[in-house]
Amino acid sequence: MIRHSMSHLTVHVPLDQGRAYDILIGRGLIDRAGARVAALGARAAVIVTDETVAGLYGARLREALEAAGLRSGVVAVAPGEASKSYATYAAVCDGLLAHKVERGDLVVAAGGGVVGDLAGFAAATLRRGVRFVQVPTTLLAQVDSSVGGKTGINSPHGKNLIGAFHQPRLVLADTSTLDTLSAREMRAGYAEVAKYGLIDDAGFFDWCEANWRGIFDGGAARDDAVAACCRAKAGVVVRDEREDGERALLNLGHTFGHALERLTAYDSARLVHGEGVAIGLALAFRFSARLGLCAGQDAGRVANHLAMVGLPTTLQAVPGGCGSAEALLEAMSQDKKVKDGALTFILARGIGQSFIAPGIDGAEVRAFLEDELRAG
Amino acid sequence: MIRHSMSHLTVHVPLDQGRAYDILIGRGLIDRAGARVAALGARAAVIVTDETVAGLYGARLREALEAAGLRSGVVAVAPGEASKSYATYAAVCDGLLAHKVERGDLVVAAGGGVVGDLAGFAAATLRRGVRFVQVPTTLLAQVDSSVGGKTGINSPHGKNLIGAFHQPRLVLADTSTLDTLSAREMRAGYAEVAKYGLIDDAGFFDWCEANWRGIFDGGAARDDAVAACCRAKAGVVVRDEREDGERALLNLGHTFGHALERLTAYDSARLVHGEGVAIGLALAFRFSARLGLCAGQDAGRVANHLAMVGLPTTLQAVPGGCGSAEALLEAMSQDKKVKDGALTFILARGIGQSFIAPGIDGAEVRAFLEDELRAG
Ligand SMILES: NC(=O)c1ccc[n+]([C@@H]2O[C@H](COP(=O)([O-])OP(=O)(O)OC[C@H]3O[C@@H](n4cnc5c(N)ncnc54)[C@H](O)[C@@H]3O)[C@@H](O)[C@H]2O)c1
Ligand SMILES: NC(=O)c1ccc[n+]([C@@H]2O[C@H](COP(=O)([O-])OP(=O)(O)OC[C@H]3O[C@@H](n4cnc5c(N)ncnc54)[C@H](O)[C@@H]3O)[C@@H](O)[C@H]2O)c1
Numbered sequence: 001m002i003r004h005s006m007s008h009l010t011v012h013v014p015l016d017q018g019r020a021y022d023i024l025i026g027r028g029l030i031d032r033a034g035a036r037v038a039a040l041g042a043r044a045a046v047i048v049t050d051e052t053v054a055g056l057y058g059a060r061l062r063e064a065l066e067a068a069g070l071r072s073g074v075v076a077v078a079p080g081e082a083s084k085s086y087a088t089y090a091a092v093c094d095g096l097l098a099h100k101v102e103r104g105d106l107v108v109a110a111g112g113g114v115v116g117d118l119a120g121f122a123a124a125t126l127r128r129g130v131r132f133v134q135v136p137t138t139l140l141a142q143v144d145s146s147v148g149g150k151t152g153i154n155s156p157h158g159k160n161l162i163g164a165f166h167q168p169r170l171v172l173a174d175t176s177t178l179d180t181l182s183a184r185e186m187r188a189g190y191a192e193v194a195k196y197g198l199i200d201d202a203g204f205f206d207w208c209e210a211n212w213r214g215i216f217d218g219g220a221a222r223d224d225a226v227a228a229c230c231r232a233k234a235g236v237v238v239r240d241e242r243e244d245g246e247r248a249l250l251n252l253g254h255t256f257g258h259a260l261e262r263l264t265a266y267d268s269a270r271l272v273h274g275e276g277v278a279i280g281l282a283l284a285f286r287f288s289a290r291l292g293l294c295a296g297q298d299a300g301r302v303a304n305h306l307a308m309v310g311l312p313t314t315l316q317a318v319p320g321g322c323g324s325a326e327a328l329l330e331a332m333s334q335d336k337k338v339k340d341g342a343l344t345f346i347l348a349r350g351i352g353q354s355f356i357a358p359g360i361d362g363a364e365v366r367a368f369l370e371d372e373l374r375a376g
Numbered sequence: 377m378i379r380h381s382m383s384h385l386t387v388h389v390p391l392d393q394g395r396a397y398d399i400l401i402g403r404g405l406i407d408r409a410g411a412r413v414a415a416l417g418a419r420a421a422v423i424v425t426d427e428t429v430a431g432l433y434g435a436r437l438r439e440a441l442e443a444a445g446l447r448s449g450v451v452a453v454a455p456g457e458a459s460k461s462y463a464t465y466a467a468v469c470d471g472l473l474a475h476k477v478e479r480g481d482l483v484v485a486a487g488g489g490v491v492g493d494l495a496g497f498a499a500a501t502l503r504r505g506v507r508f509v510q511v512p513t514t515l516l517a518q519v520d521s522s523v524g525g526k527t528g529i530n531s532p533h534g535k536n537l538i539g540a541f542h543q544p545r546l547v548l549a550d551t552s553t554l555d556t557l558s559a560r561e562m563r564a565g566y567a568e569v570a571k572y573g574l575i576d577d578a579g580f581f582d583w584c585e586a587n588w589r590g591i592f593d594g595g596a597a598r599d600d601a602v603a604a605c606c607r608a609k610a611g612v613v614v615r616d617e618r619e620d621g622e623r624a625l626l627n628l629g630h631t632f633g634h635a636l637e638r639l640t641a642y643d644s645a646r647l648v649h650g651e652g653v654a655i656g657l658a659l660a661f662r663f664s665a666r667l668g669l670c671a672g673q674d675a676g677r678v679a680n681h682l683a684m685v686g687l688p689t690t691l692q693a694v695p696g697g698c699g700s701a702e703a704l705l706e707a708m709s710q711d712k713k714v715k716d717g718a719l720t721f722i723l724a725r726g727i728g729q730s731f732i733a734p735g736i737d738g739a740e741v742r743a744f745l746e747d748e749l750r751a752g
Contacts, residue, residue: 090462157473
């Protein structure tokens with residue numbers, strides 16, 4: 001079931017202006033990173049990571065780079081969302097400068113979405129931009145955050161408010177690194193996997209229902225799923241890099257999800273991003289059904305599948321509660337542009353049939369949330 | 377001599393991908409900023425400035441913006457180079473967010489090069505990029521830093537090491553604001569004006585020799601000079617936006633100048649940027665003459681003109697001294713890429729005939745600097 005360690009899948013991201021790049025997906029890619037990274041042409045490739053990932057994979061990655069003749073080094077930050085801060089950003093930039101990273105050199109972001117966003121932003125702005133390579137080590141990072149070029153940090157005013165678009169030159173998704181990921185982080189990442197089926201690929205959602213155990217077990221299904229997600233995201237990104245339109249579909253489940261993260265104060269002990277997304281996906285489908293857009297059966301199927309893999313699907317599932325309908329609505333209004341009391345949502349006409357729905361009446365959302373809270 | 381307040385000069389910067397913009401140059405433009413900025417289409421235009429400029433022009437600029445129907449506000453930082461720091465950058469970003477600057481809104485950088493670089497970088501990265509307008513109020517900012525899209529801050533590892541390329545959508549150079557600039561800052565900016573003639577426009581240097589008093593007095597010569605410099609810089613920037621080649625010529629005088637700034641610990645009481653550039657220009661020509669590249673007469677003419685306007689032209693002129701030839705060489709090596717002990721300089725075959733000179737032997741430079749230090 002586990003494929004030969006020298007094989008991998010490739011997803012090409014055909015961006016213009018010399019920015020096209022490959023996403024390589026397979027087991028053992030970290031140990032084979034040297035030649036791939038060295039082929040980009042650089043003297044140094046300095047790793048940015050978090051302390052957990054540094055302990056698990058830092059030495060191997062560094063050895064692989066140095067074996068290929070690259071000067072390397074490691075800048076490690078504390079694990080967790082709190083590292084996406086101004087202070088850690090400054091520390092990463094100064095760490096890279098201390099390692100004498102020049103314009104032609106490379107930054108290698110090795111870790112989850114936190115490290116990818118932080119290191120990517122440092123790379124985007126160090127010496128007004130140096131190239132970077134993503135080595136995502138969480139399922140969420142492999143299927144979502146490492147692809148697409150959004151980088152950034154948080155402000156006290158909100159998540160991801162500071163950042164840059166900066167595309168990686170290469171993504172190496174070593175799927176064997178997920179073997180050490182906690183079951184909870186694995187499930188959280190899986191919510192994003194399922195999301196791609198729900199957006200516009202009913203066939204992929206069918207496949208997920210049949211194969212999700214293989215993704216968790218680390219068999220060929222894992223690599224296939226990561227590749228399918230990367231292909232889907234890369235397609236959207238190439239068509240709408242700056243999120244002027246279609247890219248917004250990737251936010252399916254995220255309007256509700258972000259509000260829940262905000263109301264649980266981004267406390268990962270209570271809720272991690274993917275769990276918020278899972279609840280958000282279930283809510284988006286139930287809300288679509290309530291509005292008569294989508295069959296109730298589809299909404300049920302979505303919630304059933306997420307629950308099957310162990311993800312939360314209701315507001316009641318948030319440990320410590322998630323506040324009132326009013327508080328949720330208020331938190332959602334901060335997230336999305338509100339025009340005269342109307343919100344923009346991503347809704348669905350069925351599995352694989354999502355669409356951007358502007359002009360959703362706030363009162364309608366509140367009534368829905370009140371019923372959801374009562375249902376508990 | 378002073379032209380009618382409703383007239384201005386325009387320099388167009390024809391960048392591609394919808395990034396073309398105008399530089400407007402004239403007296404009184406601040407009071408007429410409203411319509412121009414509002415024409416860019418935004419709901420809010422929030423001013424970033426320093427406390428000195430805020431006191432002089434903040435209220436007028438804000439009134440002009442609000443009279444045109446724009447919501448405005450002011451984020452003011454302490455004056456001086458120390459504000460180009462990570463901490464002030466974070467404070468500016470958070471200040472803009474507190475003023476609810478959204479994706480479609482504008483940041484207005486009003487001040488010298490410090491404010492332009494800092495606010496430009498904040499605009500480049502706020503919400504992954506919002507548009508910005510430059511309202512330069514120093515001569516240096518009007519002829520140099522506000523044009524070209526280089527934005528950034530300093531790291532403890534060196535100047536301008538963190539930043540982004542982010543072009544303004546409009547530059548409003550109100551030349552009447554220079555009336556309140558100190559004579560010393562005015563002279564410092566003038567070093568950059570003269571530089572444009574020395575790079576590739578002997579005719580403009582002739583004109584400067586004849587008209588420099590008009591630039592200082594605020595007559596038509598001032599606007600003409602600012603426009604000529606902007607035209608020259610815009611031309612270079614359009615041909616070589618990312619400094620892969622020709623743009624390096626703008627560094628004439630800067631390799632020596634940056635080394636002097638570093639050795640005086642960026643203490644503006646001792647040396648401001650333009651003074652370092654003035655000494656650097658004189659040194660670049662004397663060094664070119666010593667290498668037999670350029671007539672000694674040209675080198676003399678450069679130094680004479682700079683001295684005439686009151687600028688320093690020798691290493692001895694640095695208050696408190698500038699260290700040994702060895703220290704200067706070491707500081708220069710940090711600035712420019714050094715390959716096997718050889719440095720890249722901008723040298724000249726005569727006035728208006730500068731060129732990029734790679735492979736200059738460090739020993740040759742040291743000997744030159746030793747002679748310069750002895751000459752005192
Ligand atoms: N840029 C984008 O497009 C984008 C998209 C989605 C999410 N994100 C961002 O991604 C972040 C979340 O990413 P995440 O879920 O990967 O979180 P994360 O980076 O915090 O990683 C989760 C935890 O797993 C640990 N970890 C990582 N790899 C491991 C491994 N192989 N084995 C064991 N432990 C490992 C980390 O140390 C961390 O404690 C958020 O900040 C979110 O905003 C960005
Ligand atoms: N981005 C670029 O391409 C570029 C090019 C050259 C220089 N720079 C940067 O520009 C900075 C230097 O800019 P600067 O020389 O304008 O310095 P500055 O911004 O510090 O201004 C100098 C002083 O003049 C004051 N001031 C500004 N306008 C005034 C006015 N109208 N009346 C009275 N006082 C006024 C300021 O408060 C400050 O104290 C440096 O940080 C340098 O790195 C950038």
